[in-house]
Amino acid sequence: MKQALTPAHFLANILDPMARGGKLSQEEVDSALEFRDKCYPKCMATIINYRAQSGPFKLYMFTSKLNVLGAVASSAGTERVFSTFGIVHSKLKSRLGAEKAGKLVFIYKVLNTEH
Structure with missing residues (x-):
């Protein structure tokens, strides 16, 4: 399984509002952030604000039972x-x-x- 997971998967896990990278090792987080810097350099500030739960991201987006970021678009x-x-x-x-x-x-x- 470790061979199938890429830095893109780790970045997706960090950005998932339910997971938020909580179960990733520091090495996996670092590889995800290096991938972000390489492929999406303009997103750095937004991702930093997301991880810090600040900026345009409101606290209720992370704590509410009705998670806005995790809403199913097909419902x-x-x-x-x-x-x-x-x-x-x-x-x-x-x-x-x-x-x-x-x-x-x-x-x-x-x-x-x-x-």
């Missing part, structure tokens, strides 16, 4: 949220920031849920 609920986001953040409303658009989608979904 019907997620598809409905993306559809609603398309309605809220259309070409006519493109100046609306992502954070404000997300809040509007949340309010829209809360007010339009059937009990």
